[in-house]
Amino acid sequence: MEVIVEIVLENKPAARDPVGSTIQKDLMAKQGYDMVSNVRTGQYLRIYVDAKNEQSAEKLVEKMCNDLRIFNPVTQNLTVLSVKKKN
Amino acid sequence: MSIRIAVIQFPGSNCDRDATHVLNNVIGIQADLIWHTNFKERKYDGCILPGGFSFGDYLRGGIIAAHSPAIKEAEIMLKDGRPVLGICNGFQILTEAEFLPGALLRNDTLKFECRWVHLRVENNETAFTNQMNKDAIIDIPIAHSEGRYFHDNLKELYDNDQIVFKYVSKEGLLNEESNPNGSFDNIAGVCNLERNCVGLMPHPERASEEILSPFKNAHGIKLFKSMVNFIKSKVI
Numbered sequence: 107m108e109v110i111v112e113i114v115l116e117n118k119p120a121a122r123d124p125v126g127s128t129i130q131k132d133l134m135a136k137q138g139y140d141m142v143s144n145v146r147t148g149q150y151l152r153i154y155v156d157a158k159n160e161q162s163a164e165k166l167v168e169k170m171c172n173d174l175r176i177f178n179p180v181t182q183n184l185t186v187l188s189v190k191k192k193n
Numbered sequence: 194m195s196i197r198i199a200v201i202q203f204p205g206s207n208c209d210r211d212a213t214h215v216l217n218n219v220i221g222i223q224a225d226l227i228w229h230t231n232f233k234e235r236k237y238d239g240c241i242l243p244g245g246f247s248f249g250d251y252l253r254g255g256i257i258a259a260h261s262p263a264i265k266e267a268e269i270m271l272k273d274g275r276p277v278l279g280i281c282n283g284f285q286i287l288t289e290a291e292f293l294p295g296a297l298l299r300n301d302t303l304k305f306e307c308r309w310v311h312l313r314v315e316n317n318e319t320a321f322t323n324q325m326n327k328d329a330i331i332d333i334p335i336a337h338s339e340g341r342y343f344h345d346n347l348k349e350l351y352d353n354d355q356i357v358f359k360y361v362s363k364e365g366l367l368n369e370e371s372n373p374n375g376s377f378d379n380i381a382g383v384c385n386l387e388r389n390c391v392g393l394m395p396h397p398e399r400a401s402e403e404i405l406s407p408f409k410n411a412h413g414i415k416l417f418k419s420m421v422n423f424i425k426s427k428v429i
Binding site: 178 | 298300301375
């Protein structure tokens with residue numbers, strides 16, 4: 107079956123994110139949304155995988171991301187947002 | 194001994210021809226421009242990964258090129274002590290291949306930074322700096338969007354003396370104003386533990402002839418002369 111795995115790559119907290127801080131300081135805060143204290147940007151990937159079930163799709167994607175260095179372990183964290191069967 | 198250097202061409206490389214020109218016509222050694230899938234290490238004494246882009250730099254600068262067969266060939270060269278230089282995108286490729294420590298992130302200015310900068314030589318005992326004095330200031334241009342050097346354990350870099358170049362002022366002062374991209378500790382270039390692999394964001398091949406420099410010098414050529422010297426004598 108086809109499974110959709112959604113992942114997000116974002117910089118580790120120690121790595122400054124000038125894109126996120128520009129959005130927060132120069133757009134949100136200046137336009138009155140000063141209750142927003144921080145914005146972090148990242149990359150979103152939606153991966154379509156043929157797998158037995160959702161669990162094996164997630165495992166495969168995690169292995170692939172490590173093997174191919176889809177995320178840079180020096181600077182980034184990877185989060186699996188969702189794993190679901192394609193309708 | 195006739196020295197032969199490979200300049201590897203990826204889809205999107207630039208200044209690859211400049212690097213080849215400097216080696217062939219300014220220094221006078223044989224340098225071949227080679228498409229990345231055709232590169233075979235056994236013919237060469239050293240190799241250069243040029244600047245520009247590779248595979249659109251999709252996902253991250255250098256990550257797709259880091260999986261090229263050329264990088265496996267470069268790894269063989271490094272393991273037997275031959276020199277490998279990464280310039281700009283080449284530096285990104287070498288960090289993504291984990292031949293060099295750290296990573297290059299988007300400039301904190303969020304701009305493409307294209308200008309002449311000044312570097313201080315922090316380590317002159319590498320394959321690419323052995324013809325320079327420690328603490329010498331060299332003039333050299335940068336041209337990049339993703340050159341902010343990041344490392345999660347800077348102490349390790351200092352302990353191992355792996356920092357090769359730092360951005361400084363014209364007078365050699367280390368300060369925030371001379372840091373063009375927000376790199377940690379103004380780091381512009383690093384090396385591996387064996388000192389035969391160096392990566393830097395600035396472009397030495399654009400600073401290897403006096404006519405190309407607003408300062409009327411050719412400081413960049415010292416990297417290539419150091420490489421030749423290293424190959425000839427294994428000075429380090």
